[in-house]
Amino acid sequence: MGRKIFRSPVMLIMPSILAIGFVIIIPLIFSFYTSFTSYKLTRPDSLFNFVGLRNYERLIDNAKFWYAFGRTILFLAVVLNLELLFGLGIALLINKITWGQRTLRTIMMFPMMFSPILVGFQWKYIFNDNIGLLNNFLYLFGYESAIPWLIDKYLAMGSIMVAEIWANTSIFAILLLAGLLGIPRDPIEAARVDGCNSWQVFKNITLPFLMPFVFIALTIRSLDVGRAYDIVHIMTGGGPAMRTELLWTMIARIGYKDANMGFANAMSYVSIILSIAFTYYFFTKLVAARRDLGQQ
């Protein structure tokens, strides 16, 4: 059987497409349909109650939805930029080390093994106002009033961002380090001989060479941005008073707690388009960057 399959690429790809079709494509078509109905889990017959664009109209009118949407965009913008920046910093730092570099690289991968749900729990524990590591630490220095990291309306979002950045900076650091290690020495030395300073070398040689690696990291990261749901879900559950509600936690709340599947599916579609747009954008950037590099 193997022989026949290996003659045609279509047969080779078919199992993958079948699996994805059954688990991702068909459910998405189904949820696209339900987003036009008033489907409620508690009333199965409402699956055929076609309401046209009403769920989407309700979305547009729903201020809470737009807050969550804006918060999600802000969250992703802050988190992705900082992860990239810290990742680049760490990669440059480790690239300078000659002794123990491999050990450091391994230790750096540590957060990557943590399940997002574990990351969330771990930081919930650290940020706990009563017994958390952070407040206990501050207590040592005389800050005796406990800071409510996860309960304060401004601090909560920042605390979640810290957790998210802790968990995902290492992906950037590791991929950018791989890029740095692959840079040929000759152009850098030539530039130095010609009198470039470190910043000019970095800007004109190192950075362009790193760009494909930046986009690889961003593409991989964009596949998983939705997993921030796990972290928020366990750390604050969207609270206090929905101040940390992101699109994903809002979908879960409306879909499962309120059992309003039609409305939640309409919202899902916004989040799916958001994620796909992210991935698509970075993927095309990646293709362009490696084409540029290939021409050099």
Next chain:
Amino acid sequence: MKQIKKIGFWLLVLFLLILICLPGIWIFVSAFRPNPEILAKPANWIPDRWTLHQFTQMFSINGYVSVPAFKYLMNSVIISSVSTVIAITIGMMGGYAFARFNFKGKNKIFLSLMLARAVPGISLSLPLFILFAKLGIINTSFGVILVYVAMNVPFTIWLTDGFFRQIPKEMSEVARTDGCTRFQAFWNVELPLAGPGIGAAAIFAFLLSWNEYALASIITRTVHSKTLPIGMMDYLDEFTINWAGMCAIAVVMIIPALILTFIVQKHLVSGLTFGGVKG
């Protein structure tokens, strides 16, 4: 001056190491401390009482006392391994096709596979919940395995595509002029060469299944199919948390992931970057 710079540099590295390692270590230490000590105020920095209480509660010989962690662990192991084996088998075939054949719409299919992977778990969980309930595979290991296979296939294709590209095409061509079929050439020449890379892809797929929460939290309902990340929530009540218990189950969850990542790390980076750069 140079000396100061050097000291500053190493201090920065040390600070970074603490930042990366401390949260995990704190969880590890807390798992072996009794709850009253965790709750002590002011904090008790150096644990003076160590206990295996939480672990014996989870894994006692006469069944569990607190949380059926052993059952969760078995579910996690079975679901993650089976889904990894299937995902790697079919993903590898796909990766081989993308690396070795030219066909119409190749880049578009590749891109759409990656985009399918980008769908957030929680958005996918709504329709999957309804469909799986209708098909009667909700709350079964089979259903979860099916989902994880589909989740892992795109990324496996990306990785294995990169690994197969690193192997010169000529090797398979030589084997085939010597009378091998394409499958024999794949089996005897290319697969062994790509072996370590495929191993890395497998561990990556395993970890994704091992750590997944959003989908499993919806599809699994009881101890029959719950995995460790879902089981962890058993320690979380509406208003109270059993911190030590939660840390203990976190340790159970992290140790296999830790070991596997250490094995895989080298190949993982080369697979991701090579597959990405030399498109």
